[in-house]
Amino acid sequence: MRTNSATNLFPSATHAQPKRKMSRMARQEELTGWLMAGPWIIGLILWTVGPFVAAGYLAFTDYDILSRANFVGFDNFERMLFADPLFWTALKVTSIYAVVSIPLQMALGLFLAILLNMRIRGLTLLRTIYYLPAVLSGVAVSLLWIWVFSADWGIINFVLSLVGITGPSWLSSEKWALPALITMSLWGVGSGLIIYLAGLQGVPTELYEAAEIDGAGRWPKFWQITLPMISPVLLFQLIIGIIGALQVFTEGYVMTEGGPNNATLFFLLYLWRNAFQFLKMGYASALAWAIFIYIMALTLLVLRSSAAWVFYIGEIKGRS
Amino acid sequence: MSSYPARKTFTSIRLVNFLEKAIVYAILLAGTLVILTPFWWMVTTSLKTPAEVFTFPPTFLPHKIIWKNYVDIFQKAPFLLYFRNTIYVVLLDMIGTLLSASLVGFAFARLRWRGRDLLFLITLATMMLPGAVILIPRYLIFKELHWLDSFRPLWVPSFFGYAFFIFLMRQFYTTIPFDLDDAALIDGCSHFGVWWRILLPLTRPAMAACAIFTFNATWNDFLGPIIYLSSQDKLTLALGLLNFRGPHTTDWHYLMASSVVAMMPVILLYFFAQKYFIQGVVFTGVKG
Amino acid sequence: MKATLTRRNFLRVSLGAIGATALAACAAPTGPQAGGAQPSTAQxxxxxxxxxxxxxxxxxxxxxxxxxxxxxxxxxxxxxxxxxxxxxxxxxxxxxxxxxxxxxxxxxxxxxxxxxxxxxxxxxxxxxxxxxxxxxxxxxxxxxxxxxxxxxxxxxxxxxxxGLMLHIYNKKIFADAGVETPDKAMDTDAWTWQAWREKAKALTKFDANGRREIMGANTGNADYWDLQVVMPSYGVPMFNKEQTHFNLDDEKVVNWLKMLPEMINVERSLGKPSETGEFDWGASGKQAIVQSATWNLPNMKETWQALDWDFVPPPKGDCCHANFVGxxxxxxxxxxxxxxxxxxxxxxxxxxxxxxxxxxxxxxxxxxxxxxxxxxxxxxxxxxxxxxxxYSLAMTEKATPWTPIPFQDELNVILSNEIGQAVSGERPVDEVVASVSTKLDDMIKNFK
Known part of the structure; x- marks a missing residue:
């Protein structure tokens, strides 16, 4: 098993030999690559580059959507960093949410996927049930959860009361609102489950068979075969988890409106308010770049570290 | 790999297996309970009278089951029209997403071409800028294309690819050994052929995951339709559901009934798509 | 064929999609913007x-x-x-x-x-x-x-x-408890916030385990919406003359606010806002007085069908019955x-x-x-x-005029972020009022 190559980030690049002249085959590969990625590149230019440039420019203006934007230099960024305590509150709340919910979601998702990948009866039905929460979205869900968390009549406090604990009024408590929303995010673990399941399916059974011949038990098989083999999927989940958690919005928007006392003021909620409620689209654009840079930095950190823990099967034998 | 002595008697293995299964079932069933309790409430609410919906204390079973709620929603709102519109958008979007994610993911994972790694980083980056600030520029583009109040802004972009799905497919491609490509290339297969003949069938579980995700996301999306559509006859299901929220009050029994109806197709799709997970991938030719 | 998504099928679907794309591009309904030829009538x-x-x-x-x-x-x-x-x-x-x-x-x-x-x-x-x-x-x-x-x-x-803000009351609960209905007090001008509080207390009932059986009344979230009724009824204008300060910290308003946590936590005649929002105690016949508005009446016509009920205007503060027509x-x-x-x-x-x-x-x-x-x-x-x-005409005549301010959304966000904590007793009313007032003043000062 080869590990720790600095370029592990981009697996097949590891084997790309610097060549003065491209062979016919390499040229063909190059051409096919561009052709296949072509629509994506066109799409990027069509729908993404323009809007990105616009958002970049607007961050330096006082754009309010309704009237002409004036260039204001670094005003928005200055205000954001030095004169807006809510910026830091939002950043803190969102970071806590991410730090707690991502590992929990990943561990729970993988755990359930492994259970649901066993040969047991009723698998199809069980898998469907576990995916159910991901199917449902919108107002129905938020109402459902407001009910679950209700102080006096909610299920959670009912269960707690069985063991003699008086539960708090979750959503209206400054201390418990964020933990409540994190708990809620675990309910939707079903969509991650699908990806883990698909990843587990991709592990060649031959590897397990070989290990069993060697007499390997459950844990060694998990640590030495399953985890390394699905590590690209874990990397995907981690990066998507970071992007998703730092852009969490709906729960704060619908269920708590960012309160109480800003306990659930998610960054994107604050951004959305600035953009479409307070008509400060210029400032919102500056906020957008702040969160963009934050996510990007974390992603790069993860990608850098992935060299040490992500295993690409393409490297078993390498390429010519 | 360290080897473990495997000298257990036949009966102890059976006992361990039995206990293990029992624990797995216990855990899974407990989880099922957690998941289904809120759904139970949703389904029973859809079968209650408006007066009973929020009675206190909440009733576990409706006093009287009102199946009529399900008939009513189809009369109160043009649900069949909503379904038709939604299916139109969802199918096109799903096909576009699968096609583009599979191809572009392949190019990112298994082909060497200049600019690839930079473009991949850019691809990731597009997911990191909050959508709120690019809403208006994007709307302007669709306005210039004269696509407003049509379904095109909702599905055409899928044929150009979505970053999330491209990334997902790329990661799955990297879990497949390169020997397969090399062998096929030596046999004179083109790169396109490698994708088509070898990798596409092997990534079936991932494609199934993509299909479910994109179906689900498009099915439930309401911000896109709200922004780009205008006419009542173009409403999609997710918007139709919002229509049960009055200006001041909500018809919860109808909202829940229509939510149950609306989520059925997604659940069915998932139920049937599962064989792609179970069938699994057999790497013939990996050995040796 | 064992796999449904064979390559052949995939090809078929993909080609179909490309065809559909082309078709849709030509035939899909176009927006009003795309319509080139308008009928050239005078329409x-x-x-x-x-x-x-x-x-x-x-x-x-x-x-x-x-x-x-x-x-x-x-x-x-x-x-x-x-x-x-x-x-x-x-x-x-x-x-x-x-x-x-x-x-x-x-x-x-x-x-x-x-x-x-x-x-x-x-x-x-x-x-x-x-x-x-x-x-x-x-x-x-x-x-x-x-x-x-x-x-x-x-x-x-x-x-x-x-519509108009109403206080809707369940006649049976009043009769059972032997409490005089608000319309009597209305006629003698004794329908005050204090009377509301006393009635709510007298009407609230608990079972043997101390759980609430009958809720006396409810309040909203004491947000801007509710204050639109309360503040004018005490003769307190919403803003100062220059519209630079929201009068939340007026003594009368603060006293009204202080009444709520006492009712919620000591007398237990009100539910916490989070609690009353979820279950319709009123429609269940378990709440004596419900604050609502005329727009809710068609709905109540259905959900309160089995109950005997009527309504009066909101209670009176120091100065008058107030109402508002939003x-x-x-x-x-x-x-x-x-x-x-x-x-x-x-x-x-x-x-x-x-x-x-x-x-x-x-x-x-x-x-x-x-x-x-x-x-x-x-x-x-x-x-x-x-x-x-x-009371319709009287209620409409008592309606308070709006104070048009361009920072309504900002104000609501700041107010509702903390006011719930004061009402439910999680934080002292004085502390919340001071905190909210400072933030509001800052916001208004910096508003462009």
Whole structure:
């Protein structure tokens, strides 16, 4: 098993030999690559580059959507960093949410996927049930959860009361609102489950068979075969988890409106308010770049570290 | 790999297996309970009278089951029209997403071409800028294309690819050994052929995951339709559901009934798509 | 064939998709923008946007626009209607892209912040020009008060009223507890917040385990909405003269606020806002007094069917019974590209006395005009006979005028972020009031 190559980030690049002249085959590969990625590149230019440039420019203006934007230099960024305590509150709340919910979601998702990948009866039905929460979205869900968390009549406090604990009024408590929303995010673990399941399916059974011949038990098989083999999927989940958690919005928007006392003021909620409620689209654009840079930095950190823990099967034998 | 002595008697293995299964079932069933309790409430609410919906204390079973709620929603709102519109958008979007994610993911994972790694980083980056600030520029583009109040802004972009799905497919491609490509290339297969003949069938579980995700996301999306559509006859299901929220009050029994109806197709799709997970991938030719 | 997604199938589906793409590109319905050839008659196209809450409400809007088209055959209305909360986002996006509708609805609060940006057509001269049709003076000051921004310009016409705030009471619970119903107190002018508190306490009942069986009353979230009723009833204006300070810290308001946590936590005659929001104690026959508004009556007609109930105006503070007639608004797009004359014709029609009455009757809101109140309450009394209708005129006359401020949304966000903590007793009222007031003052000072 080869590990720790600095370029592990981009697996097949590891084997790309610097060549003065491209062979016919390499040229063909190059051409096919561009052709296949072509629509994506066109799409990027069509729908993404323009809007990105616009958002970049607007961050330096006082754009309010309704009237002409004036260039204001670094005003928005200055205000954001030095004169807006809510910026830091939002950043803190969102970071806590991410730090707690991502590992929990990943561990729970993988755990359930492994259970649901066993040969047991009723698998199809069980898998469907576990995916159910991901199917449902919108107002129905938020109402459902407001009910679950209700102080006096909610299920959670009912269960707690069985063991003699008086539960708090979750959503209206400054201390418990964020933990409540994190708990809620675990309910939707079903969509991650699908990806883990698909990843587990991709592990060649031959590897397990070989290990069993060697007499390997459950844990060694998990640590030495399953985890390394699905590590690209874990990397995907981690990066998507970071992007998703730092852009969490709906729960704060619908269920708590960012309160109480800003306990659930998610960054994107604050951004959305600035953009479409307070008509400060210029400032919102500056906020957008702040969160963009934050996510990007974390992603790069993860990608850098992935060299040490992500295993690409393409490297078993390498390429010519 | 360290080897473990495997000298257990036949009966102890059976006992361990039995206990293990029992624990797995216990855990899974407990989880099922957690998941289904809120759904139970949703389904029973859809079968209650408006007066009973929020009675206190909440009733576990409706006093009287009102199946009529399900008939009513189809009369109160043009649900069949909503379904038709939604299916139109969802199918096109799903096909576009699968096609583009599979191809572009392949190019990112298994082909060497200049600019690839930079473009991949850019691809990731597009997911990191909050959508709120690019809403208006994007709307302007669709306005210039004269696509407003049509379904095109909702599905055409899928044929150009979505970053999330491209990334997902790329990661799955990297879990497949390169020997397969090399062998096929030596046999004179083109790169396109490698994708088509070898990798596409092997990534079936991932494609199934993509299909479910994109179906689900498009099915439930309401911000896109709200922004780009205008006419009542173009409403999609997710918007139709919002229509049960009055200006001041909500018809919860109808909202829940229509939510149950609306989520059925997604659940069915998932139920049937599962064989792609179970069938699994057999790497013939990996050995040796 | 064991796998359904074979390559052949995939190819077939993909080709089908490409075909469908091409087809759809040609045949898919096109928006009004794409329509090249318009009928060259004298018919003028006008775009009008509204948000719908529910199919029933949407049909009312369609009908109202139909009325207009019937009487103005030269106009054809492009109807843009979207449900719910993101309507404002859509309209903002359209303004940002230069294709906003000629006329549209806009919500309470939002209207002034948009007017502040100068995008709404100044209707002052139109109102003067069509004075007899508009009948400006015939409308409640409470309603027209919100149509001005700044104070000397009319930028909107009322679209629909939120109705009057009511205190609805369950007669059986009063009878069982031997407590006098509020209408008696109403007649002797003794229906005060203190009386409300005492009645709520006397009506609340617990079971052997200390769990609440009967809830006395409820409060909203003590947010801006509720304060619109409470503050004027104590004779406290919402803002200081310069509109630089929100009078939350007025002693009378603070005392009212302090009453709530005591009622919630000591007397337990009120539920916490989070608690009462979820279950309809009233419809379950387990709440004695419910604060609500006329718009809720059609709904209650169904859910309270089995109960014997009536209603009175909100209690009286130091000075008077107060009420408010909230309203959403119709405005005309002030941009160059908009058909401003057409937009005005449309919203003027929708606001006309006849349409006003028709709308108020169907929506259970209150009519905008004094002249319609009598007919309105008589007709509604036929549909839902209640003694409370006799207070209609009085309630409408007591309605407090709006204070149009361009930072309504900001104010609501700051207020509701913390006020719930004070009401539910999680933080001392004085602390919350001080904290909120400082933040509000800062926000107003920095508002551009």
């Amino acid at each position: 003028k196209e006008l775009s009008f946007a509204w948000w719908t809450g529910g199919e029933a409400a949407n049909k009312l809007f369609e009908e109202a626009v139909d009325h207009f088209e019937e009487q103005h055959p030269t106009y054809k209305i492009n109807r843009i209607s979207m449900p719910g909360a993101e309507f404002a986002t859509k309209i903002l996006t359209m303004y940002g892209s230069g294709n906003a509708p000629d006329a549209h609805g806009v919500g309470w609060g939002t209207v002034w912040s948009w007017a502040h940006k100068g995008i709404l057509l100044d209707l002052t001269s139109f109102v003067e020009r069509d004075a007899s049709a508009v009948d400006w003076e015939g409308m409640w000051p409470a309603v027209t008060g919100g149509c001005y921004y700044p104070a000397d310009k009319i930028i909107a016409l009322p679209r629909e009223s939120f 309203s959403d608004y119709h405005v005309v797009n002030g941009s160059e590209y908009a058909d401003r004359e057409g937009g005005w014709e449309l919203i003027k029609f929708l606001n006309s006395p006849k349409e006003d009455l028709w709308w108020a009757l169907h929506f259970f809101g209150a009519p905008f005009r004094k002249s319609n109140v009598d007919a309105w309450s008589r007709e509604l009394n036929n549909q839902l006979p209640k003694a409370g209708w006799k």
